[in-house]
Amino acid sequence: MANQVQQLTLPPPRTYSRTEFAALRARVQGVPTGKIARLYFDSDTTPYSEEPELLDRFLRTMRDDLVQLAILHGSPVLADHLRASIAKHGSARLARASLQMVEQASRLAVAEPMADHAVGLWLRPLIARHLTASGIGTLGDLVAFANRRGGSWWRSVPRIGSGRARVIVAWLRRHVGSLGVTVSADVDTSEPLVAPGDTVVIEPASGQLAPLERMALPRALSGGRGTNRAPIFPYIRARHDLDAVRAYLAGYAGQTATQGAYVRELERLMLWATLQRGVALSSLTVEDCEAYKAFLAAPAAAFTGPPVSRSSGRWRPFAPGGLSTDSQRYAVRAIRAAFDWLVDVRYLAGNPWRAVKDPRTVRRAQKMKIDRALPIGLWTRVRVFLAGRTDSAGPQGGRWRAARALLLLMGDSGLRIAEAAATRRPALEWLPADGEVPPTWLLQVIGKGDRERFVPVSEECIAALQAHWRDRGLDFSAPDAGAPLVAPLVIPGTKKAREKFGLDEDQEDGNEVPRQAGYSVRGARGLTSWAIRQLLGHLTDLSESERRQLARTSPHALRHTFGTQAVAADVPLDVVQRIMGHASLQTTTTYVTAERRRMRAELSRFTRGWPDRERSSGRGEFSEDTNETCSPRISSE
Structure with a gap:
């Protein structure tokens, strides 16, 4: 063949x-x-x-x-x-x-980049590491992330400035053929889409959204001739609804958190009233208010979006997923209070929200989620691991030291995340020994309701703060030290960031040490989340229950960790109340879990012994000592 x-x-x-x-x-x-x-x-x-x-x-x-x-x-x-x-x-x-x-x-x-390729295959290791740490594993994830966040997407990723972002976006667009997905046309580092300071007219025809500080209303919906305007002399010089709302918010100057919450609720209502209902704020009726209450439970898709800068054209008033029932209840109550004030200053004739009931919410047996507090064993392991990372070199080492200082402020002193981010060095004082009282570090904290309190700071936390300050090039012991206790080591090159941290325009080093400002609450949460993800990756010998406990740990869970451990150590409740800054002692008693655990343990031992007692005495037989039917004895105590 x-x-x-x-x-x-x-x-x-x-x-x-x-x-x-x-x-x-x-x-x-x-x-x-x-x-x-x-x-x-x-x-x-x-x-x-x-x-x-x-x-x-x-x-x-x-x-x-x-x-x-x-x-x-x-x-x-x-x-x-x-x-x-x-x-x-x-x-x-x-x-x-x-x-x-x-x-x-x-x-x-040359290999063509594909959407499922890991970012580390095509981008520099430093950039790839930060992208991966932010949950961006592939090139397709990167495109989706940029499209979702808009032109300021890079602000959410450490060490990705506007210059690198521009290069990355241009490279992704050049390879759209092999990637199969492309970055949206409006994703550019020249955001915001509307120049800062420009106002946006909120008109039903355009559907354009803008936050309160950039909002302008058409004359017909401005409230200048609202049907609910008071006919008598008003106490405020408000020509229209926006003026009245801003006058109300001005009363909360200096209360950043409270003012921000009221801004959020009122701008949401004004956007809805204008775009969805086509009515001015000063013309709302009870029916309109009921419709908005229903809207809070399921906001329209056009009103929702991921968190971005308020100056971005992609800003939306609601996060994806809508509001929880508790948040809906808070919104209705905040709006009702604002309308009460507008009636009191005689801008409005009446308050239609008075006829609207609060959204029904579940009555919680335990409002504070103290079950998220870390057990003492797990918290000890976390502390030991954080201490082991203190000597790490490179940028990750500095980040570890900052994370350790922040976590110990919350877990050892019971601070809220906003309090830990806002505290500065002058508020920390060392007190020498006084008789039986050992030397102590005390931190002055201005908490909720502008209430002042003093909290102890552990020696371990002080050591962590000192190491973090050395990374920042600052002297922790200097008598005139006035910097924030915890602050980022790397500052973005944006004008806003440089102004925030007090850098001169001729300073080009992005690693310049911050002097005037520390972490924002959002930045502190990001650092905490990064540390938790790293802990889950490195503590490989955790049990399944420990991994779940650690995975759901939030900054506030660390505050609860301090509360539960303090009560378990028999610290008097009134002392814990003052340290935690609770307005009511009843709130502090929520941490009394030791007695509940003891009760469960005692009851468990009792029920496990029941069959043995039955076999030894016999059901229904008489006791020789008492001539009574044998039965388990339950102490009234």
Whole structure:
């Protein structure tokens, strides 16, 4: 039988990423292999940092692959040059210019980025690590994240400034063909879409949304001729509803949290009344109020969106998922109180919200979620792990030290997240020993309701703060130290951030030490969330229940941890109340869980012994001592 020609199937050419091309260029330019491994490759996904000889071998193989492709697909002159170099030296000797020609001739070897590719395959390790830590694992995730957040998407990712964001977005758009998804046209670092200071007219026809500080209303819906306007002399100079609302909010100047909450509720109502109902705020009726109460339970899609800057054109008044029943109840009560004030100052004739009942909510047996407090064993392990990270080098080490200081402020002193972010060095005082009272660090805290209290700060927390201050280049013991106790080490290069941290315009170092401001509440929450994710990744020997407990830990859960541990240590309730800043002692008694655990343990031992007592005495038999039917004795105590 004659031999038949068989088709030979060749394997596809090996492909390389942009990062690997950059590494080869660095190698050709004489950069040491160890430094290339640190600059271009992630130590968590490649072994090159520990074994640079593997990287050297890989780069030689990559060079030879590209040279062969260049010989096959390049110009005859380039091919002859490469063959001559191989014949003379055993392998092609490439200079910077010849490498560039080889790359151009070997375009077929370049891998096309795909949506399911990990970001570490195409982006620098530093950027990839921060993207991954923010939950962005693939290029498709990155595109979706940018489209969801808009032009300021990079603000949510540490170490991604506007310049890097612009380069990343441009690169993603160039590869839309292979990615299959593209960054939206309005995602640009030139956001906000409306220039700062410009007002946006809220008209039903346009559907454009804007926060209260940028809001303008058409004359017909401004409330200048609202049907509920008071006919007698008003106490405020308000021409329309926006003026009246701003006058009300001005009464809460200095109460940042309270004022922010009322701004949120009133701007939501005004946007809904204008865009959905087509009625002015001063013309709302009871029927309108009932309709808005129903709207709170299920906001329209056009009103919802992920959290972004209030100056962004993608800002929306509601978060995805709507409001909880407790939040709906709070909104109705806040609006009712605002309308009461508008009636008192004789801007409105009456308050239609008085006829609207609060949304029905579940009566909670235990309002504070103290079950989220960490058990003493788990909290101890967390503290030990945080202490072990104190000596870490590099930017991650500084972040660990900042996280440790923040977590101990909440877990050892019972501070709220806003209190921990706002405290400054002058509020921390060292008191020497006084008789039987040991030396103590006390921190002055201005908490909810502008109530002042003093809380103890542990020596471990002080050590963590001192290490964090050394990272910031500050002297913790300086008599004139006035900086925040905890502050970010890296400041974005934006004008707003530089003004916040008191940096001069001619200072270009993004790592300049902050002097005037610390973490925002949102930034402190982000640092806490990062630390919890890292703990879950490193504490691999946790039980399943411990992992679940740690995974649902929030900043407020650390405050509850202090409360439960203080009560378990028999600290008097009135002392715990003062430290926690509770207005009522009844709130503090929620932490009295030790007695409940003891009751359950005693009852468990009692019920487990029931069968044994029945077998030993016999059901219904008479006791020789009492002549009574044997039965379990339950103490009245």
